[in-house]
Amino acid sequence: MEFAISAHGLRKSYGDIAAVAGLDLEVRHGEVFALLGPNGAGKTTTVEILEGYRKRDGGEVRVLDHDPAAANAEWRARVGIVLQGTGEFEELTVGELVRHFAAFYPKPDDPDEVIARVGLTGKAKARTHGLSGGQKRRLDVALGIVGRPELLFLDEPTTGFDPEARREFWQLIRELNTAGTTIMLTTHYLDEAEALAHRVGVIAGGRLVEVAEPSRLGHREQAPATVSWRTPDGTVESAESDTPTALVAELAARFDGEIPGLTVTRPTLEDVYLRMIGAAA
Structure with a gap:
């Protein structure tokens, strides 16, 4: 199997509203x-169909070579x-809950090690009802990985995390992936997608607009x-250039050395993403 996830012509409607409209997706x-x-684009419906929690109206889907x-x-x-x-598990402690979920799997990871990893x-x-929002999210992750999954679905996994906790979680995801776990991630944090994903797909109107490496989405590497x-009088000037190195060399000659306030930027993943969903809308 080349693909862990393969969907072709995926469709799902709610009444007259097409949440997913012929979506094609492949995850290696x-x-x-x-x-x-964006919200309402069809992300959640798509993921729930792939997870086997929602029935589709049409199309072909294979996840780990099975129809979910x-x-x-x-x-x-x-x-x-x-x-x-x-x-409903809020009266259990963190340890009790992770061990409870571990019992559902034939070859679970060690619950104490999983708790440490998150x-x-x-x-x-501690009882789960007394955890902070970020701690509850870490517990959600622990319950998702205790079974040593081949494929892991992560839906907005770092919501409620502070910046340090997010970076620690990113490292956990990298470790899981290095160990062989395929991961499908949905997130509103574009820096998270850029830091973790080999490829990203932008969905709008129930269809995939584009799939590419984060650095190449929307041809941003060619933009x-x-x-x-900054000029001598303090004014900030700027110019777009397909050859920024040459422009910087010209400026260095003009200023006879260091260029005050020099910055060189290309479109960010957020710039490209917003342009894509704006065009789709």
Whole structure:
């Protein structure tokens, strides 16, 4: 199997509204794939169909070489899903809950090691209702990875994390991926997608607008660079250039050395993403 996830012509409607309108998607084994899109674009519906939690109206879907709509318990043991909350388990401690979920899998990871990996060792004996929002999100991640999944779905995994905790979580994702776990990530943090994903897909109006490496999405690597500098009177000037190195060399000659306030920038992933969803809208 070349692809961990393969969907062709995927469709799902709610009444007269097409949430997913003929979407095609392929996620390779061993990659981190980030699905980006505004609210209402069809991300959640697409992911829920791939997870086997929502029925599709049409199209072909294969996840780990099985149709998720007809998947059995053996298939589900190979798939990890980060849930949005512990809900009815709030009277259990962190340790009790992770061990409880570990019992659902044939070859689970060590619960104490999983708790440590998500940074909750100090809260292992705390009841989940007393955790902060960020700590609850870490617990959600622990429950999603305790079964040693081949494929892991992460839906907005770092919501509620402070910057340090986000960076620590990113390292955990890299370690899981290095160990062979295929990861499908949805996030509104574009820096997170750029830091983690091998490829990103932008979804709008129920269709994939483009799939590419983050550095190449929307041909951003070919976009003109913006060169800015400060003139002797303090005014900031800027110019777009396809050859920014040459422009900087000209400026260096003009200023006879250092160029005051020099910056050279190309469109960010956020710039490209906003342009794409704006055009789709």
